[in-house]
Amino acid sequence: MSSSFIIIGTSILALLLAGYFAQKYLPPPPPKVVGIDLGTTYSCIGMYHAVSGNVTILETQDGHKCIPSVVAFTEDGVLVGYKAVAQAEHNPFNTLYDAKRFIGKKFTDEELKEAQKQYAFKLQADPLGMVTFLIEVNGTQNAVAPEEVGYYIISELARAAERNLSARVKRVVMSVPAEFDDMQRNYTIKSGSLADLDVLRLINEPTAAAMAYGLHKKTSPHNILVVDLGGGTLDVSLLNVQGGMFLTQAMAGNNHLGGQDFNQRLMNHLLGVISSRYGLSLKDKEDIQGLRLKVEEAKLNLTSQQEVLISLTLHSLDNVVFSEKISRTQFEKLNADLFEKVLIPINRVLESTELLPEDVDEIVLVGGSTRIPKVIEMVSEHMGKRPNTHIDPELAVVTGVSVQAGILGGMWPLTVSAVELPSRVKKMRVH
Numbered sequence: 001m002s003s004s005f006i007i008i009g010t011s012i013l014a015l016l017l018a019g020y021f022a023q024k025y026l027p028p029p030p031p032k033v034v035g036i037d038l039g040t041t042y043s044c045i046g047m048y049h050a051v052s053g054n055v056t057i058l059e060t061q062d063g064h065k066c067i068p069s070v071v072a073f074t075e076d077g078v079l080v081g082y083k084a085v086a087q088a089e090h091n092p093f094n095t096l097y098d099a100k101r102f103i104g105k106k107f108t109d110e111e112l113k114e115a116q117k118q119y120a121f122k123l124q125a126d127p128l129g130m131v132t133f134l135i136e137v138n139g140t141q142n143a144v145a146p147e148e149v150g151y152y153i154i155s156e157l158a159r160a161a162e163r164n165l166s167a168r169v170k171r172v173v174m175s176v177p178a179e180f181d182d183m184q185r186n187y188t189i190k191s192g193s194l195a196d197l198d199v200l201r202l203i204n205e206p207t208a209a210a211m212a213y214g215l216h217k218k219t220s221p222h223n224i225l226v227v228d229l230g231g232g233t234l235d236v237s238l239l240n241v242q243g244g245m246f247l248t249q250a251m252a253g254n255n256h257l258g259g260q261d262f263n264q265r266l267m268n269h270l271l272g273v274i275s276s277r278y279g280l281s282l283k284d285k286e287d288i289q290g291l292r293l294k295v296e297e298a299k300l301n302l303t304s305q306q307e308v309l310i311s312l313t314l315h316s317l318d319n320v321v322f323s324e325k326i327s328r329t330q331f332e333k334l335n336a337d338l339f340e341k342v343l344i345p346i347n348r349v350l351e352s353t354e355l356l357p358e359d360v361d362e363i364v365l366v367g368g369s370t371r372i373p374k375v376i377e378m379v380s381e382h383m384g385k386r387p388n389t390h391i392d393p394e395l396a397v398v399t400g401v402s403v404q405a406g407i408l409g410g411m412w413p414l415t416v417s418a419v420e421l422p423s424r425v426k427k428m429r430v431h
Helices: 001-026 082-088 109-116 146-165 182-194 203-212 259-278 285-301 327-335 336-341 343-353 372-384 396-408
Strands: 034-038 042-048 055-057 068-072 077-080 096-097 122-125 133-138 140-144 169-176 198-204 222-227 232-241 245-254 307-314 321-325 362-367
Touching: 001 285, 034 146, 034 182, 034 396, 042 109, 042 396, 055 396, 068 082, 068 133, 077 082, 077 146, 096 321, 096 372, 109 122, 122 203, 133 146, 146 182, 169 182, 169 203, 182 198, 198 203, 198 396, 203 232, 203 245, 203 362, 203 396, 222 343, 222 372, 232 327, 245 343, 259 285, 259 321, 259 336, 285 307, 321 327, 327 336, 336 343, 336 372, 343 372, 362 372, 362 396
Parallel strands: 034 169, 169 198, 222 362
Antiparallel strands: 034 042, 042 055, 068 077, 068 096, 122 133, 133 140, 222 232, 232 245, 307 321
């Protein structure tokens, strides 16, 4: 009997040693599942690596880890991401963006009329209120559904993964806003299905962001405030997490506050400078689009620089070269009241949960607009603690989604999976 125990013990030890040396010296297996953040403004894809537990966000186009969620229809075919943006000023009616705002959502005639004011491309709705985008190429009109726009973006991201894996991507985990209802979630899955992908799971964006910082591993209850400020919307969520169990306690947001609004304030300022300097208003669509791109570039550079120079040739004004210096302080003054609005939904979620700022254990920033120094400063002062910032806020969601993808793919080291408890909390909208 004792010899049997010795043989069994020796066998178990051999297996453990074999596993140890395999992890230490053999190349890790390729990821079986990838994570996709299909964002309103930008989208990206990531992989969780076995053994190291690291996440790689893949370069998709020309060294960029995130691509604009933009799809353009041209005479030569369909363009995605930066390629679509590059031709947008010459093809505004067939260049589609913000598709995520419309996916799986019904609009009334009045809502559609209001939404149309924001876009050059044409919106139309079927009798049920489901929106499609009307494009015209080579004299032929076509209706493109939001989930089809998602399909083109996901396909572009999947090709980037395949270049890295040298194998076809088949299974994914994707993120969605916490407030998405069942129909919106189903249509998001449909975008993946159109790209011939098996969407194993959808994970809420605030949960994914928390996972990026490893907060799903907390064994004691933690309150987590997630502030997601992107290109066009602000979403604030208060989560409670313990042992991988996530409960959304409160949500608030502003669907009309984001990077585009900050850009517009700077845009209006520059249009006023041009009108005053040259005695003419800038009305040419191509010049306006060119200025808009310069404004976006300036905003991004002001996160790391105190001053930037905006310079471009205005063809409609006799090819005059317009140049103007913009300081970070000036940018902050132009947007002072908008930055203050970031605090309103934070206060709403605290009030609804009867929590004080000091009751919040962790703050997570998500979305490119939370890179703005003034936003970080205001949130820090208001909450009395500095947010987690060591992960690029634009990559926080895709990082967390990729961790969840690794867990579902059985990648070593095994870690706690996120379990999102059902919540009937409705998002409070503020203006």
